Amino acid sequence: MKKGFMVVFDGSNGAGKTTVINEVEKYLSAKGLDVVLTREPGGTPIGEKIREVILDPSTPEMCDLTELMLFGAGRAQHLEQKIKPALAAGKIVISDRFDAATFSFQHYARGIALDTIVKINDLALDGFRPDINIILDLDPLAGLERVKKRGQALDRLEDEKLDFLTKARNGYLIQAKNHPEKFAIIDASQSKEQVLSDVLTVIDTLLAQQQ
Numbered sequence: 001m002k003k004g005f006m007v008v009f010d011g012s013n014g015a016g017k018t019t020v021i022n023e024v025e026k027y028l029s030a031k032g033l034d035v036v037l038t039r040e041p042g043g044t045p046i047g048e049k050i051r052e053v054i055l056d057p058s059t060p061e062m063c064d065l066t067e068l069m070l071f072g073a074g075r076a077q078h079l080e081q082k083i084k085p086a087l088a089a090g091k092i093v094i095s096d097r098f099d100a101a102t103f104s105f106q107h108y109a110r111g112i113a114l115d116t117i118v119k120i121n122d123l124a125l126d127g128f129r130p131d132i133n134i135i136l137d138l139d140p141l142a143g144l145e146r147v148k149k150r151g152q153a154l155d156r157l158e159d160e161k162l163d164f165l166t167k168a169r170n171g172y173l174i175q176a177k178n179h180p181e182k183f184a185i186i187d188a189s190q191s192k193e194q195v196l197s198d199v200l201t202v203i204d205t206l207l208a209q210q211q
Helices: 017-030 045-055 064-088 099-109 114-125 140-149 162-178 192-210
Strands: 005-011 035-039 092-096 132-137 183-187
Touching: 005 017, 005 064, 005 099, 005 162, 005 192, 017 035, 017 092, 017 192, 035 064, 045 064, 064 092, 064 099, 064 114, 099 114, 099 162, 132 162, 132 192, 140 162, 162 183, 183 192
Parallel strands: 005 092, 005 132, 035 092, 132 183
Antiparallel strands: none
């Protein structure tokens, strides 16, 4: 493989991103490929500190613009410190969420003006975009039920009202419709085996394009 590439897994909370990401890592590693796993918010020491602030359920007073700018700051650090070096070394970067989440949650759900989102995101990424966004699509109510079954407390975004989560889901679908070359929608209500099969079909197509 001449160069690395970046795959983003995104979508509704509880859609099974972690499980799928781990299986895809095994699949690619078995092919002898170097894989770097990362996440947003987070991915770097600075990013992880920002993550704690963003997701802390004890800070409901955080204003929408503050939230957006924190995501942008973490993404800029993520790109420069972790993503670009990995890609330059020919590695495959797999990220649990990236900039599509910002458009879904901060624009379509929060209602922040699109041009404001674009300005912050463009400043953070400076023209960079992941190769593919694989969206694990699931009804938000079903997703919340899955999250609650984990027995873990909800973070600040997971604890939003169902209407907010529904708008975010629709935001992913709109982005996929507008940019079909950069998005793949996977029905996450299917069995784990079928979801993984559908995902690996997308991965195999991407691998073939890199040859």
